[in-house]
Amino acid sequence: MKKLKKRVFLGLGVLMAAYILFVVYDYLDNQKKVEQSRAFMEESNKVINGYNVISLGVNPNNKTIKVHVPIEEKKRNELAYSLAQIAQKHGMEDYEVKLRAIRIRDGYPVIIED
Numbered sequence: 567m568k569k570l571k572k573r574v575f576l577g578l579g580v581l582m583a584a585y586i587l588f589v590v591y592d593y594l595d596n597q598k599k600v601e602q603s604r605a606f607m608e609e610s611n612k613v614i615n616g617y618n619v620i621s622l623g624v625n626p627n628n629k630t631i632k633v634h635v636p637i638e639e640k641k642r643n644e645l646a647y648s649l650a651q652i653a654q655k656h657g658m659e660d661y662e663v664k665l666r667a668i669r670i671r672d673g674y675p676v677i678i679e680d
Contacts, residue, residue, distance in 0.1 A: 599626040
């Protein structure tokens, strides 16, 4: 009976240790993603001042960078390339830059064109 108790407590201890390691790893991974996104947003805000950008967002779960610009913006490809270079600089090589042109009428988006 004592051996059984010992084995049960040992098994529970191993399970608890594995769970704690998983939680710590997950927390550190999330912190890394948040830090990458923050650094990317800081540097990209300096770059997008030269362009007419409506919104810029980073989604670390889907690994996408979404940018919305007015349809009148002529330098769309240059902007997408610049953001991809910044993402690569911050270790976000597998992120995809999705740039969408939006037609705005009376202050509201009417048609979204890819």
